Amino acid sequence: MSTVFIAFQTNEDTRPIVESILADNPHASLEEQPAMVKINAEDQLVIRRESIEERIGRDFDLQELQVNLITISGHLDEDDDTFTLSWKN
Numbered sequence: 001m002s003t004v005f006i007a008f009q010t011n012e013d014t015r016p017i018v019e020s021i022l023a024d025n026p027h028a029s030l031e032e033q034p035a036m037v038k039i040n041a042e043d044q045l046v047i048r049r050e051s052i053e054e055r056i057g058r059d060f061d062l063q064e065l066q067v068n069l070i071t072i073s074g075h076l077d078e079d080d081d082t083f084t085l086s087w088k089n
Contacts, residue, residue, distance in 0.1 A: 002087040004045050004074030007038040014068045016055035017047075024051050036070055045074070047083040 006021070008014040014037065021039050022028055028041040039045065052060045062083045074085035 002074075003040055003042055004072075004085040004087060005038055005040045006045060006047075006072045006085060007036050007070040008065075009068045009070060010035055010037050011068065017052055017065065017068075020051040020055055021045065021047050024048050041085075044084065044086040049081050 008018065010032070018030070018037055018039065022030060024047070025039075025041055025045055028039050028045060031038040031040060047062065047065065049060055049062050062078060062080070065083060072085055075088050077084045077086070
């Protein structure tokens with residue numbers, strides 16, 4: 001198995017994003033640091049636009065993730081509805 005991850009700046013904008021990712025990926029783990037939150041997952045991590053919109057109460061473009069994004073690890077596959085990190089075998 002390979003681990004993928006995504007890391008964001010710690011702020012009020014990222015809180016609902018992180019909550020959404022953890023809710024949609026129960027196998028993921030959260031690593032909190034003073035200025036950064038990192039979400040690790042085995043094999044795959046899926047970020048769903050719809051889940052974030054439910055938490056923030058407005059339309060959300062997945063490109064907005066990049067405003068607070070620090071780094072990612074894994075193969076990125078994205079469309080208008082999902083942002084998926086995985087390792088292709």
